[in-house]
Amino acid sequence: MDTPFATTDWQPTRPPEPEDVDLTDRLPTLITTLAAQTKTLYAHPYDPHSWLHRAKTLTELRYPELAVGDAHKALLLCRTLLSRLGEGEGRWELGHRMGFWMMRDEDCEGGGEVLEDGVGGVSGDEKAGEQERRITDLQSEAWRVEVGNLCKFPEAEEGRFSPRRYPWMRAEHRVRGDALLAVSNEEFAARTGRRGRRSALCEVRRHAFGKSGTDGRDSPDILGVFVTQDLPDGTFLMLDRSKTWGCIGPGPGGSVVNLRGGDGCANPLHPNMASDDAADDLRWVRGRAGVYAADIITLCRFLLCCKKDGVAHPLDHPLIARLTPLYRRQKVRLFSLEADFAIPVAWLQHLGIDVFADPNYDTWVLFEIKARENNNSWSDPLHHCVSPLFSLFNHSCEPNVTWNTGKDCVTLGIALQKDVKAGEQLFVFYDQYVEDQSLEKRRDRMWRWLEDDCRCSRCVREAAIEVARSSAVRDGGVGGSGSGGGDEKGSLDWDTAEKPVFPEDSW
Secondary structure, eight states: OOSOOOGGGOOOOSOOOTTOOOOTTTHHHHHHHHHHHHHHHHHOTTOHHHHHHHHHHHHHTTOHHHHHHHHHHHHHHHHHHHHHHHHOOTTEEEBTTSSSEEEOGGGSTTSSOOOSTTOOBOOTTOOHHHHHHHHHHHHHHHHHHHHHTOTTTTTOSEEEEOOOOOTTSOGGGTSOOHHHHHHHHHHHHHHHSOTTOSSOSEEEESOTTOSOOSSSTTOTTOOEEEESSOBOTTOEEEEEEOSEEEEOOOOOTTOTTOTTTTOOOOOSSTTSOTTSOTTOOOHHHHHHHGGGHHHHHHHHHHHHHHHHTTOSSGGGSHHHHTOOOOOOSSOOEEEEHIIIIIHHHHHHHHTTOOTTTOGGGOHHHHHHHHHHHHHHOEEOSSEEEEOTTGGGSEEOSSOSEEEEEOTTSSEEEEEESSOBOTTOEEEEOSOGGGTTSOHHHHHHHHTTTOSSSOOSHHHHHHHHHHHHHHHHHHTTOOOOSSOSSOOOOOOOOTTTSOOOOOOTTOO
16 A cells, blocks of 8 residues: 555445545545555554545545544554543653653753654643643544444444455565465365375466467466376265364344354354464453354454464465455445454454554455355354365365265365366355256346356356247247256255265264
8 A cells, every 4th residue: 555556547446426526536545645645654654644544545546444444543542542641651751742751851961852753742730631722632633533434323223335356465465476376275185195096186376277268268367277197986075174264153033144043153162263362261252252253253264364374464375276266246245344344353453463563454454354154164053164175175066076074063074076087176065055957046146256247067058058048939939847956946945855975084
């Protein structure tokens, strides 16, 4: 955000509104201002004015989720300053923009020397009451910016946005490099090359759909999983265990998103894992977020992995860097002040990360992680999970690979359900509950993960049959009674459906 970007790269996340004015003439100035304000934040991260100023610019640039993030940080700083004023600072008083503390004139050589941030200070006789008034005014202004970007306030502290690629994101965070592919293939080798096998059964490759496409699917960043040797139907490929998952907590009884009567996940260990440090207890997140806790805890686990593995920028972590984000121009999502700001900020502070001074954990980075998490997750009524290897498989409505969840809700068993030849791409059905449903219902469900209608071989074939049938009806012919790929059978009951047999020690 500290470098101006091209005006042609600007893609606002706020859905259009009737009263919107044309920003064409002002856009270059706003972009330059945003970069300058970001550099100011680098120099003075504890100055609430700086966060408020950038929040206003982000509001004008129509990034409501980011404006709320900056206003929220300004409010946190104001509340901290007010609490310290109440406690009394003795030899210390606030600097002139109140984002730092300085020694009183009578207590430092030369009079009024600023010990932090290098910004000139106020005179030592400035009254605490005046300081409190100024901070309170600033707090009120930040609150107005925050709620002004929440479309449902005061009924709910929620806002609307459409996920977009942020134009200031660095080039290396937009694509997946060769080093990342090497790491992923090492993981495939570790998972599928055991028990005396000389090599991995499958690997990740670029140009998953070939190099001759005309719709962008020939990009080298389009990855896929390919089998390395001929294998028969029923071959067990691997267990895929995840570190990034979450479960829901208590919620209102009868809630459609909580099928256990409002109690949430009943496992006494969840959402913690046996390998977690005792200090990193996530139960408070589950209790605070309730029925919406699963994906929030998943985000917290991604951040925990970054901290534990010593990765400075989250988008450099291989568990995050491998994930493809999905930006939907027509998809409007809600963001929550509690779930998307208050809880993640509290968790980052628990991890010892300075949410003000560390730009690697700026609000836009958290929303980028969520865009990748949402596009690569699987879930059941109580759990939400991003599996590291499963996330690299592409979708097909007639897959050659089947998958099943383990009892621990963090492990997937992956096996072949067709004979495959060496070099053949492996496909999974993203949502096996709709595998036997109609073309229309399958495509509608796949819009959670796909930018456009599913174009797998089955969908293309069934769509062609529907077109032919419609043409025959228009020409006076008689249409068939089927639906192309078979009659609609209803949702698959995964608890009673036939499942592949996995090794006894799988779970």
